[in-house]
Structure formats: structure tokens, C-alpha cells
Amino acid sequence: MLAQNPNHPVKAHVTYAGRYGALLIAILINTFMYGISLTMVLQYFKLQAKRDTIALKLTIFLLITLATLETIFTSHQLYDTFILDMGNMDLINRIPLQVTFIFEIPVTS
Numbered sequence: 747m748l749a750q751n752p753n754h755p756v757k758a759h760v761t762y763a764g765r766y767g768a769l770l771i772a773i774l775i776n777t778f779m780y781g782i783s784l785t786m787v788l789q790y791f792k793l794q795a796k797r798d799t800i801a802l803k804l805t806i807f808l809l810i811t812l813a814t815l816e817t818i819f820t821s822h823q824l825y826d827t828f829i830l831d832m833g834n835m836d837l838i839n840r841i842p843l844q845v846t847f848i849f850e851i852p853v854t855s
Contacts, residue, residue, distance in 0.1 A: 766827060773824045780817045784810065 787810045795803055 769827065770824065773820045776820055777817060780813055783813060 787806060790806065791803075795806075
């Protein structure tokens with residue numbers, strides 16, 4: 747626990763909502779926008795894709811696949827932050843699903 751300086755008392759407290767409110771709003775907006783884009787892509791493939799080139803179809807398919815993965819990972823972040831780590835301040839700064847890469851650069855002399 748942090749010790750307070752008696753000459754300068756803390757008047758504001760960091761709350762859970764203050765730290766993660768923006769994360770919650772961003773994920774909710776992202777999910778809403780993903781639903782709109784998925785609807786548009788499905789409508790495109792149903793009505794317009796017959797006349798377009800294969801490169802354009804693959805590009806649109808790749809973009810919606812990446813958007814799907816991004817929505818899945820942000821939803822996992824939301825669940826991990828607000829359900830699993832709720833109230834445990836030791837887990838608040840942990841990054842879920844992190845992958846560490848070690849690069850070794852050969853030194854030649």
C-alpha cells in the first residue's frame with residue numbers, strides 16, 4: 747500500500763470506472779460497428795459480388811475476417827478485465843494473451 751505524504755494529502759481516488767470506462771465504451775462501439783460492417787459484407791456477397799474481380803472479393807473477405815478476429819480478441823479483453831480480474835488490483839495491470847518474442851542478433855567481429 748502506498749504511503750501518503752502528510753503535507754500533501756490525496757484528494758482524488760482512482761476508481762475502476764475512471765481507469766477502464768474508455769475501454770468499455772471503445773469495445774461496445776467496436777462491436778456495434780462490426781455488426782454494421784458484417785451486415786454490409788454479407789449484403790455485398792449476396793447482391794454485388796458476382797460482377798467484381800476475385801482480388802476485390804478476397805480483399806473484402808480478408809478485411810471482414812480480420813475485423814472478426816479483432817472483435818473476438820477485444821471481447822475476450824472485456825471479459826477478462828471486467829469479470830475475471832474484477833476487484834483484484836494485482837491482476838489489473840496484467841496483459842491477457844501476451845506473447846513474448848526473443849530476437850537474437852548475431853554479432854560478427
